[in-house]
Amino acid sequence: MPRRKPSRSNSAQRGTTRRESPSPREERRAQRDAQTQASGAAPRNRPNRPSAAAARGLLLYGAHAVRAALGNPQRRCHRLLLTEEAERREGRSLEPLLRARPGGLPVERMTREALDGLLPGAVHQGMALDAAPLDPPLLQDFLAELPPGPALLLLLDQVTDPHNVGAILRSAAVFGASAVLAPERHAATESGTLAKAASGALEEVPYLREVNLARSLDQVKAAGFWVLGFAGEAPQSLGSYDPPERIALCLGAEGAGLRRLTRERCDLLLSLPAAGSFRDLNVSNAAAVALFALSHKRLEGNQ
Helix, strand or coil: CCCCCCCCCHHHCCCCCCCCCCCHHHHHHHHHHHHHHHCCCCCCCCCCCCCCCCCCCEEEECHHHHHHHHCCCCCCEEEEEECHHHHHHHHHHHHHHHHCCCCCCCEEECCHHHHHHHCCCCCCCCEEEEECCCCCCCHHHHHHHCCCCCEEEEEEECCCCHHHHHHHHHHHHHCCCCEEEEECCCCCCCCHHHHHHHCCHHHCCCEEEECCHHHHHHHHHHCCCEEEEECCCCCCEHHHCCCCCEEEEEEEECCCECCHHHHHHCCEEEECCCCCCCCCCCHHHHHHHHHHHHHHHHHHHHC
16 A cells, blocks of 8 residues: 555645635634634634744754654744754755755754753754644545545544654654544644654644534445454454454544444454453554554455
8 A cells, every 4th residue: 555645635735835715614713713803812722922932933953753744744934943953953954955945944953051041841853944834735635636446544533642643654654544533522633743753754644624524434434444443351352353454443442442432433343463461551552553454454455
C-alpha cells in the first residue's frame, strides 16, 4: 500500500498561500466565532492574549519536524528560528528547503536561552519554525478523492495526549495509513509537541478533524470501509482475523476505551494477541501493533 495517496482534489489540498475564498471548514469556524463574539464570550480554544511568538501560527520544533514542514509545499511558513549551533549542524540540509520556498523565508538567529524562553521545557535541538496550522480536508472531500482499492484509516476516540497522537501519526506513515481522524473536541490539536512526536509524519499523513465521530463512522462505512474497534475484552483476536481491503481502525483513550456510540458503529470488536492476562498497552503502542499485524496480513495475502 502506498504511503500517500497520489490523487488529491483542490478542495482537499492545503495551499502554501491564502486562498481567495475560504474552505468549508474555515467558513464553519468563522460562523462559530461570529456567533460566539455576538454572545460576548471569548472564542473557544483561543487564548485571550496570545504571545508574540504564537500570534502568527504555531511553533514547530525539533530537526525532523522542522525539516519535514519546510519540505511540505502545503505548509505556510513565516520564519525559521535557529541557534548558531543548529545552523552549523543543519545548515547544509536546510539550504535546499529554504531555496524551494517561494519568495524565500526569513531566518532569525537566536541564542539557546532565547529559544528556551519561547519553548520552555521543549527538546527543540536549536531550531523552530513559526508556521501556520495545516488546513486538512473535510472527511467527505477526502473520501470522495480516495482512489478505489485497499485503504486503511485510523479513527481516534477522544485520544487527547499529543505525544500519543504524534506517535500514532508516525506509525500510520510507516505502515501506509491514508489518514488519521479525530473529533474536533476532546482530542489532541495540532501543536509543536504533536509534530515533534510525529517526527515529520504530520506533514505526510492527513490529520482530519470532524465534529461528530459517530457520524464520521457512518460516512466511512458508506465509502466501503469495514470498521474494526479495539477492546481488550473482545473475544476475537486480531491474529485470527482475515482483513478486507478497506479498513477503519477505531482506538479509544486509555482507561475509558471506545465510547458507546463508537462501539455500536463498529462492525467488529477485536483484541490484540497477548501471551498472558496482561493486556494494558499504551494507545500509540496498540496502534503500532495493529498496523503492523494488518500490513503483515496484507503482504501474506498478496503472495
